[in-house]
Amino acid sequence: MTSIIDVQHLTKRFGDFVAVDDIGVSVDEGEIFAFLGPNGAGKSTTIKMLTTILRPTSGSIRVNGFDPVAKPHDVRRSFGIVFQDPSLDEDLTARENMEFHGILYGLPREVRRARIEELLKFVDLYDRRDSLVREFSGGMKRRLEIARGLMHHPKVLFLDEPTLGLDPQTRNHMWSYLQNLNKRENTTVFFTTHYMEEAERIAGRIAIIDHGKIVALGTAAALKEQTATPSLEEAFLALTGHEIREEEGSQADRMRTYRRAWGRGKER
Amino acid sequence: MSAIYVMWLRQLKRFFRSPARIVGSLGQPILFFVAFGYGLGRVFQQAGAGNYMEFLAPGIMAMSVIFAAVFSGMDLIWDRQFGFLKETLVAPVGRANIMLGRILGGATTALFQGLLVLALAIVLGFRPQDWLLLPAAAGAALLVAVLFAAFGMLIGTLIRDMQGFPLVMNFVIMPIFFLSGALFPLSSVPAGLRAVAIADPLTYGMDAVRMLLTGISEFNLALDIGVTIALSLVFLLLSARAFGRMQV
Numbered sequence: 001m002t003s004i005i006d007v008q009h010l011t012k013r014f015g016d017f018v019a020v021d022d023i024g025v026s027v028d029e030g031e032i033f034a035f036l037g038p039n040g041a042g043k044s045t046t047i048k049m050l051t052t053i054l055r056p057t058s059g060s061i062r063v064n065g066f067d068p069v070a071k072p073h074d075v076r077r078s079f080g081i082v083f084q085d086p087s088l089d090e091d092l093t094a095r096e097n098m099e100f101h102g103i104l105y106g107l108p109r110e111v112r113r114a115r116i117e118e119l120l121k122f123v124d125l126y127d128r129r130d131s132l133v134r135e136f137s138g139g140m141k142r143r144l145e146i147a148r149g150l151m152h153h154p155k156v157l158f159l160d161e162p163t164l165g166l167d168p169q170t171r172n173h174m175w176s177y178l179q180n181l182n183k184r185e186n187t188t189v190f191f192t193t194h195y196m197e198e199a200e201r202i203a204g205r206i207a208i209i210d211h212g213k214i215v216a217l218g219t220a221a222a223l224k225e226q227t228a229t230p231s232l233e234e235a236f237l238a239l240t241g242h243e244i245r246e247e248e249g250s251q252a253d254r255m256r257t258y259r260r261a262w263g264r265g266k267e268r
Numbered sequence: 269m270s271a272i273y274v275m276w277l278r279q280l281k282r283f284f285r286s287p288a289r290i291v292g293s294l295g296q297p298i299l300f301f302v303a304f305g306y307g308l309g310r311v312f313q314q315a316g317a318g319n320y321m322e323f324l325a326p327g328i329m330a331m332s333v334i335f336a337a338v339f340s341g342m343d344l345i346w347d348r349q350f351g352f353l354k355e356t357l358v359a360p361v362g363r364a365n366i367m368l369g370r371i372l373g374g375a376t377t378a379l380f381q382g383l384l385v386l387a388l389a390i391v392l393g394f395r396p397q398d399w400l401l402l403p404a405a406a407g408a409a410l411l412v413a414v415l416f417a418a419f420g421m422l423i424g425t426l427i428r429d430m431q432g433f434p435l436v437m438n439f440v441i442m443p444i445f446f447l448s449g450a451l452f453p454l455s456s457v458p459a460g461l462r463a464v465a466i467a468d469p470l471t472y473g474m475d476a477v478r479m480l481l482t483g484i485s486e487f488n489l490a491l492d493i494g495v496t497i498a499l500s501l502v503f504l505l506l507s508a509r510a511f512g513r514m515q516v
Binding site (some may be wrong): 014048051052053054055073076077079081083085086087088089090092096101104105106132223260 | 270271273275278281282285286340350351352353354355356357358359360361362515516
């Protein structure tokens with residue numbers, strides 16, 4: 001099999017902070033690959049570099065054989081993405097958001113129409129297709145975001161915490177759609193999630209990243225065996241520790257700092 | 269091509285969906301007409317400079333065009349904050365097309381605002397010298413709009429949030445407007461101010477719009493249009509370069 005994503009010695013620094021630290025990973029065409037890690041471990045930063053919107057500090061990347069820095073256009077033609085944070089235009093309707101996406105991705109009109117209807121029905125937003133996105137709830141926006149990401153059928157699909165905030169029905173629904181797409185069109189799926197059972201059930205292989213480094217890579221079974229734990233969740237905790245991470249400072253974060261300062265939390 | 273169209277269409281849809289903003293944008297021009305047109309009109313006439321309303325109307329029209337155009341370019345900052353920018357940055361279309369679509373869309377809406385102000389001026393008593401030249405005047409205003417939408421977009425790629433906005437407004441856009449000869453004839457100002465006006469990117473487009481609406485002009489029309497097109501190309505290129513390199 002040929003690898004459709006190939007990453008070697010990839011590093012990204014922001015000033016003194018090393019967000020991604022010399023990682024290497026290779027994903028085969030048609031694979032469903034989970035990229036797991038605590039908050040702030042470097043998952044989204046890696047995805048941004050793979051998807052041409054952030055330049056690496058050093059290292060090499062190939063997506064579908066192309067270098068995102070040298071050939072961003074060829075890379076962009078090869079993938080689709082559902083971002084972790086919102087990327088909808090709230091001043092447009094659900095249908096317009098889909099329509100504009102379809103046009104940007106060069107889908108012919110009939111395909112566009114058909115997929116918009118299919119996917120909006122799929123995420124249960126068809127009745128609200130002509131409402132402005134700003135009127136939607138958080139969950140509805142998330143569903144629309146996913147529907148839009150699935151509109152064109154790329155070779156690689158990046159999903160950055162796609163199921164965050166979705167109910168189990170929608171989650172299952174979405175994964176079966178993706179598994180189907182993966183089988184039918186051999187689409188490679190590269191996703192991140194905090195739901196371990198999701199990764200265990202869906203992904204062929206799993207990489208775990210922590211503090212910018214890949215700490216484990218293999219099938220769910222291999223990771224459990226490696227850590228001598230009964231579930232992926234426990235394997236994950238064994239590999240990344242129990243300390244809670246926050247990407248941004250919050251009240252809870254400060255309390256945790258106090259707790260650590262008083263010697264109760266686990267120091268690293 | 270379709271990317272340019274779709275980004276253009278997006279700007280238009282967003283614009284016409286906020287009628288409150290369109291009406292609100294007429295507030296400032298009305299104020300200028302009242303304060304300057306009625307306030308200074310008689311003095312202007314007594315100084316032998318002619319009908320001030322006639323001189324002023326194209327200036328106020330140009331003001332609303334450049335403000336609207338710069339705002340539309342700076343929309344990029346909102347799109348960055350609300351996330352839609354990412355969707356366009358990963359799309360498999362040339363970034364130059366995305367940029368061009370946004371700028372043309374912003375320029376179209378800015379022209380529309382300018383025409384609204386012109387209609388307002390006509391209600392207040394302004395008469396174009398030749399109604400048949402109105403489309404040509406609109407064309408010149410569109411060039412000005414493209415120039416300043418490109419300029420706004422360049423700024424949008426450089427600053428990350430709207431906090432820098434008053435800085436740009438007060439130290440760049442306001443001076444460009446006030447020193448361009450929009451409000452006073454350049455033939456009767458001190459040499460220093462005239463030199464500044466000659467270096468002002470709005471001066472030429474302003475002069476072209478006024479020439480086509482009223483026949484009053486400082487430079488010749490070919491120079492006005494030539495300089496405005498050249499400046500537009502420069503800012504389009506700079507903006508394309510900056511947008512092409514943009515990261516999230």
